[in-house]
Amino acid sequence: MSTTSERPAARTGAIGAGPRRVEGPAKVAGTAAYAYEYRAADAAYLAPVQATIARGRVAAVDTAAAEAAEGVLAVLWHGNAPRLRTDAELPGLQQPGELHVLQSAEVHYRGQPVAAVVAETFEAAQHAAALVTLTYEQLPHDAEFSAGRTDLATPKEDHRQGDVKAAEGEVVVDQTYTTPMQHNNPMEPHSTMARWDGEAITLHESTQGAHMVRETVAELLGLEQGRVRVVAPYVGGGFGSKGPLHAPTVLAVLGARAVPHRSVKLAATRRQMFSLVGYRSPTVQRVRLRADAQGRLSGIDVTATVQSARLGDFIEEAAGPAKSMYAAPNRRMGHRAARLDVPVPTWMRAPGECPGMFGPEVAMDELAVACGLDPIEARVRNEPERDPATGKPFSTRNLIACLREGADRFGWADRPAEPGARREGEWLVGTGVAASFYPVVPPVGGSRALVRHAGDGRYVVSLAAADIGTGAWTALTQVAADVLGVPLEHVEVRLGDSALPLASLAGGSTGMMSWGSTVHAAATAFRRLHGDDPAPGAEAAADLPEVAHRDDYAMHAYGAQFAEVRVNTDTGEIRVPRLLGVFAAGRIVNARTARSQFVGGMTMGLSMALHEESVLDARFGHVVNADFAEYHIAANADVADIQAHWIDEHDPLVNPLGAKGIGEIGIVGTAAAVANAAYHATGVRVRRVPLRLDDFLDAVGA
Amino acid sequence: MNPFDYRRAEDAAGAAAMVADNPAAAFLGGGTNLVDHMKLGVAAPEVLVDITHLPMDEVEALPEGGVRIGANVRNSDLAAHPLIRRRYPVLSQALLSGASGQLRNLATTAGNLLQRTRCVYFQDTSTPCNKREPGTGCSALEGYQRYHAILGASPDCVAVHPSDMAVALTALDAQVVVQDAATERRVPIARLHRLPGEAPEHDTVLNHGDLITAVELPDMPMAVHARYRKVRDRASFAFALVSVAAAMSLGADGSVSDVRIALGGVAHKPWRALRAEEALRDGPATEERFAAAARAELAEARPLPGNTFKVALARSAITATLRQVHAEARGGDGHGGPGGHGEEQR
Numbered sequence A: 001m002s003t004t005s006e007r008p009a010a011r012t013g014a015i016g017a018g019p020r021r022v023e024g025p026a027k028v029a030g031t032a033a034y035a036y037e038y039r040a041a042d043a044a045y046l047a048p049v050q051a052t053i054a055r056g057r058v059a060a061v062d063t064a065a066a067e068a069a070e071g072v073l074a075v076l077w078h079g080n081a082p083r084l085r086t087d088a089e090l091p092g093l094q095q096p097g098e099l100h101v102l103q104s105a106e107v108h109y110r111g112q113p114v115a116a117v118v119a120e121t122f123e124a125a126q127h128a129a130a131l132v133t134l135t136y137e138q139l140p141h142d143a144e145f146s147a148g149r150t151d152l153a154t155p156k157e158d159h160r161q162g163d164v165k166a167a168e169g170e171v172v173v174d175q176t177y178t179t180p181m182q183h184n185n186p187m188e189p190h191s192t193m194a195r196w197d198g199e200a201i202t203l204h205e206s207t208q209g210a211h212m213v214r215e216t217v218a219e220l221l222g223l224e225q226g227r228v229r230v231v232a233p234y235v236g237g238g239f240g241s242k243g244p245l246h247a248p249t250v251l252a253v254l255g256a257r258a259v260p261h262r263s264v265k266l267a268a269t270r271r272q273m274f275s276l277v278g279y280r281s282p283t284v285q286r287v288r289l290r291a292d293a294q295g296r297l298s299g300i301d302v303t304a305t306v307q308s309a310r311l312g313d314f315i316e317e318a319a320g321p322a323k324s325m326y327a328a329p330n331r332r333m334g335h336r337a338a339r340l341d342v343p344v345p346t347w348m349r350a351p352g353e354c355p356g357m358f359g360p361e362v363a364m365d366e367l368a369v370a371c372g373l374d375p376i377e378a379r380v381r382n383e384p385e386r387d388p389a390t391g392k393p394f395s396t397r398n399l400i401a402c403l404r405e406g407a408d409r410f411g412w413a414d415r416p417a418e419p420g421a422r423r424e425g426e427w428l429v430g431t432g433v434a435a436s437f438y439p440v441v442p443p444v445g446g447s448r449a450l451v452r453h454a455g456d457g458r459y460v461v462s463l464a465a466a467d468i469g470t471g472a473w474t475a476l477t478q479v480a481a482d483v484l485g486v487p488l489e490h491v492e493v494r495l496g497d498s499a500l501p502l503a504s505l506a507g508g509s510t511g512m513m514s515w516g517s518t519v520h521a522a523a524t525a526f527r528r529l530h531g532d533d534p535a536p537g538a539e540a541a542a543d544l545p546e547v548a549h550r551d552d553y554a555m556h557a558y559g560a561q562f563a564e565v566r567v568n569t570d571t572g573e574i575r576v577p578r579l580l581g582v583f584a585a586g587r588i589v590n591a592r593t594a595r596s597q598f599v600g601g602m603t604m605g606l607s608m609a610l611h612e613e614s615v616l617d618a619r620f621g622h623v624v625n626a627d628f629a630e631y632h633i634a635a636n637a638d639v640a641d642i643q644a645h646w647i648d649e650h651d652p653l654v655n656p657l658g659a660k661g662i663g664e665i666g667i668v669g670t671a672a673a674v675a676n677a678a679y680h681a682t683g684v685r686v687r688r689v690p691l692r693l694d695d696f697l698d699a700v701g702a
Numbered sequence B: 001m002n003p004f005d006y007r008r009a010e011d012a013a014g015a016a017a018m019v020a021d022n023p024a025a026a027f028l029g030g031g032t033n034l035v036d037h038m039k040l041g042v043a044a045p046e047v048l049v050d051i052t053h054l055p056m057d058e059v060e061a062l063p064e065g066g067v068r069i070g071a072n073v074r075n076s077d078l079a080a081h082p083l084i085r086r087r088y089p090v091l092s093q094a095l096l097s098g099a100s101g102q103l104r105n106l107a108t109t110a111g112n113l114l115q116r117t118r119c120v121y122f123q124d125t126s127t128p129c130n131k132r133e134p135g136t137g138c139s140a141l142e143g144y145q146r147y148h149a150i151l152g153a154s155p156d157c158v159a160v161h162p163s164d165m166a167v168a169l170t171a172l173d174a175q176v177v178v179q180d181a182a183t184e185r186r187v188p189i190a191r192l193h194r195l196p197g198e199a200p201e202h203d204t205v206l207n208h209g210d211l212i213t214a215v216e217l218p219d220m221p222m223a224v225h226a227r228y229r230k231v232r233d234r235a236s237f238a239f240a241l242v243s244v245a246a247a248m249s250l251g252a253d254g255s256v257s258d259v260r261i262a263l264g265g266v267a268h269k270p271w272r273a274l275r276a277e278e279a280l281r282d283g284p285a286t287e288e289r290f291a292a293a294a295r296a297e298l299a300e301a302r303p304l305p306g307n308t309f310k311v312a313l314a315r316s317a318i319t320a321t322l323r324q325v326h327a328e329a330r331g332g333d334g335h336g337g338p339g340g341h342g343e344e345q346r
């Protein structure tokens, strides 16, 4: 028998192939249940009552009519809701203020839950919720986001290298770029089914991390973790907002407390998705580049002003990516925050990087124009040898390879240098490029995987990881099958249950790096302990392996995105017939699900470029376009030819699998590529997303 | 949502009486607008009178040359109907540009006409709105205005009517057949919807209990070349920022002998562009005159700070649509001849 430590990683070739999703048939047949869909004979339904003021106190609550309504089981408000441990220390990603639901009369944001009804049916709960009468002592609120405010906070000291003010060079790009408030809207809204049995609670939860929910709920309730079980095998998307907990989960927990032994269901309505589960902060990015006439940067200065909440601080780190993208001796990156009477922002796909690569990547295009350079060449000239932010060597950095390969595939060479040069019928046509970037972030929390031989050469692999649609079910099956040297069908993976071994949060694109590495380690350990002919019931477990060189190298994934944009000469309407991305993100474990992640990210990036914008009406303090007819997300007709490719990148330093994250990088850079292409089509430089037809009306002569 | 009663009417007059007799009753068509409003708390009828099974679901040619469309004909069926596609393609185009396939399968002709504004404040019961609650104020006046009016608004309401279909019907000079408990009458489509004035709570001139039973289209040969152009923020499944329905017929010399223009997304009602029509009729069909006609129509435009772009957009969309229908009319009528700049595709 060979020693497994020398076993080549790819034993069967399963890693890197593109098998279909193992849970695909169950999803198509509708048997892969989401949290709200579990059948419960004893189901009850919860409807939140939301504050209609943005700041103040609830002076009085009249629940009489609601309590008298048919089917009502309980009406909760701060006067009668079960107490939470508001002084408990919660995991760092949580926003305690947001989670202390119904614990006081204070109102911190419009839409905050101030009461809740539990009833026999969804309809009865909704109806009774409308019968709860609240009286408020209203205080003046402030929900006016602007970079011009005089009370902006500096959450962290600015990142400084050299002296950006002293940077020399005749070319200056000094512009302000803005991105809007956006709301995470996974297909499956945030949902919970909560049930108390004695002093134990079970949650079927739509979450990116069963263990994180368990720990947080246990802390809030003062329960031992063993008394909280969280089940989440299938999750219909999360995009980050199902990483931290939000108010609805806590409401369901409190509501269920009022009706023991009943399964209390709560799914946020679409409208509630715009007030209860966080959002991406708007950003205003002042970007100043200084370069010589050849386009070599001497200074990069980025200040990102973002929105945070008085109730809890969350900083969208939009100035972050500029720290390490391009070489320049003098640099300063910093954040300023407006703390307002609004809900607390949260993670949304590539928080920081996604908005933070818009301003700088459009600025790089402007630099290229100012220097008369091709935009790819402008980037190549500023390629750093070492990570500018830390001075460390890169484990791998293949940005230039992505730009070159993308240029080939896209047909970049034929591009006219001048903007506004191409016209086809009633369309002005242009092309643009931008870089993508996403760091290899450390996983949030530890992981442990258990491999068990079920007999007959079949194996069960378990850990509590959350597959939020990314393909983890399939990719982890591949990793285990490959290391164990068995066909895919011989491996059954079990995920998404806090009763299974600890798994890190599905966040920061870390799934493959953490769970994949952990399963890799556990399967390797299994073969080492039990050989190739194990007894039925043989088991081995392993923890997430340490990454030996974590601190010695800068580890990031890169990409290049190309866009073709058409602008209508009568109406200014913008269409994007073509998007092409090339990524360098380490080893690709499953080609099929990876493509889906890249293309999905780019589609969301397109949606950001042209559509998504939450309109916060500062007079009221809430988002007024809070449904899918008004908050536009790219529809099928907007999405034409989107291609994702990747280069074969070997990076043994990032982790034993060689995998970097792929879940988020696809959304990074798309909006800048589209804006740059729109400039090339029309000669109009738009420094704000979403791009709108009104931006081009003058240019097209309408 | 409030609890409510559900009834089915026996016939049109009976349905009208059932609703007329109860101030808290409402007709239920496809329900794609009304039921949404009930969920949002914007409407709280105590009785829904379902009319979808009444025999008002035919599209028929009329003896004198027009077409009669039953009030219950679903938007998808109407768009696909051969009579409509052949003789009034502008109506098909308008319908197909609206909503989504699923919604069009449910939405009825009458329901579409009587759908209410998409003004975000109207749909949000936590904000003041004169249309929803008279006298509370208009939140849009200093709020989100991208989808609001540039023509015919009042200080009490700046909302627009959202229907695409109604814009095409307006260009086609449709008549709306209305039944009350006692009699039937016809209302020209241009007079069905109101401007807001001081009573924005009234979208139309109909009385409570008036049932729409049909819509009649007159015989209109030039409608064969009519076109609908919808300008929107998203390539599909979005309401119009501005839309234009236009038809044109040309005289033997190539000049404009007749023209119909209606606009969507600009006013509290589908906007018949009479000034533009006036400016064009009986004169040469040139790009300059198309543009001048568009300017004439928009001379009275009063945009809001949040939608000033719509004036230029509407102007350009009108001009472009006229250019297009002119080309169609020339092709279709076989009128060659010089068309000035109109024949240039910009």
Ligand SMILES: Cc1cc2nc3c(=O)[nH]c(=O)nc-3n(C[C@H](O)[C@H](O)[C@H](O)COP(=O)(O)OP(=O)(O)OC[C@H]3O[C@@H](n4cnc5c(N)ncnc54)[C@H](O)[C@@H]3O)c2cc1C
Residues within 6 Å of the ligand: A628, A629, B026, B027, B028, B029, B030, B031, B032, B033, B034, B035, B036, B051, B071, B097, B098, B099, B100, B103, B106, B107, B108, B109, B110, B111, B112, B113, B114, B115, B162, B163, B164, B165, B210, B211, B212, B213, B237, B238, B239, B240
């Ligand atoms: C997401 C979304 C997007 C949409 N996009 C578009 C779009 O782009 N363009 C567009 O034009 N529309 C759009 N719509 C609106 C859609 O066209 C309307 O909802 C639909 O046409 C309404 O028809 P209905 O039969 O469902 O009406 P209902 O909801 O049943 O009724 C609407 C109103 O008409 C009354 N009513 C119904 N029938 C009669 C009758 N016979 N006589 C008297 N009163 C009657 C009802 O009482 C009610 O007040 C969209 C809707 C949604 C939800």
Ligand code: SF4
Residues within 6 Å of the ligand: B117, B119, B120, B121, B122, B128, B129, B130, B131, B132, B137, B138, B139, B140, B141, B156, B157, B158, B159, B200
């Ligand atoms: S524009 Fe009309 S519908 Fe909108 S808030 Fe004002 S009154 Fe209401």
